Amino acid sequence: HIDVYAIPVFRRDARIGTLFVHRDITREYELDLMKSELVSTVSHELRTPLSSVLGFTELLLARTMKPEKQLKYLETIHKEAKRLTELINDFLDLQRMESGKQQYTTESANLSEIVLGVLDQYKLGSHNVLLVDEAFNSEVEVDRDKIIQVLTNLLSNAIKFSPDSNEVNVHLHNEEDRIVVRIQDHGLGIPKDQIGHLFQKFRRVDNSASKRIGGTGLGLAICKEIIDKQKGEIGIESVEGKGTTVWFSLPNLYSEHKQYEEDGGRWNPDKEV
Ligand code: ADP
Secondary structure, three states: OEEEEEEEEEEOOEEEEEEEEEEEOHHHHHHHHHHHHHHHHHHHHHHHHHHHHHHHHHHHHHOOOOHHHHHHHHHHHHHHHHHHHHHHHHHHHHHHHHOOOOOOOOEEEEHHHHHHHHHHOOOOOOOEEEEEEOOOOOEEEEOHHHHHHHHHHHHHHHHHOOOOOOEEEEEEEEEOOEEEEEEEEOOOOOOHHHHOOOOOOOOOOOOHHHHHHOOOOOHHHHHHHHHHHOOOEEEEEEEOOOEEEEEEEEEEOOOHHHHHHHOOOOOOOOOOO
């Protein structure tokens, strides 16, 4: 998309020509498009739970009904209001991250320790979340809280989308100069043609099970944003009906590979890895 300005050029009050300025406005055009798409998606996502809250409160106000029915309506209102709050929080979080306003405070940390700390919270839950740690070295340079946020999002998805299986495995291993975390469930899985889109905002698997389970469709977009910012990679492998593995990798701070390069391509047996 090109914007063209015509500027008349004068010399001693006489017009001697026209200067044409061509400006590439593709970026602005794309940004405008993205903004309007976003506004319509957000307003749709907000409107759905809000109209349900309004509808049910109106019903409660208009008629007297059995206490059990009242309770059921109130539960729905509460669920929808919670969903709205989650949606707004997730959305603002992502917005802050994408605009670059979110500060990252990185420190060197042991990823195994971070994972173990997060898994501790699932100890008493409905699912058996196991750590299979095959990493001999998992030093990373990360923003600890953000990585905890990624792990929590991925684990809660693994649990949420495994209604009939109660086992979730978390694998940690070294792969060249990276450390890879894989979160594996044996749940619903994802149809092949939809896997590729799920890191985009508001994308959810389009089927009845996914709709029933619910969510904001922002969790994976947030995870990708965080992992991208920390020089990592993230991906999904899934077989519908069998289960899903979401993995992310981060640069290993003291990888053998890195040491080898630092030693000028020579193996240094005295150096601690
Ligand atoms: P949310 O879970 O809030 O809907 P996410 O962005 O975290 O949003 O996930 C997007 C969609 O990806 C989910 O709605 C679900 O359809 C699918 N999904 C994510 N993780 C899994 C998983 N472990 N198993 C099956 N489907 C998943």
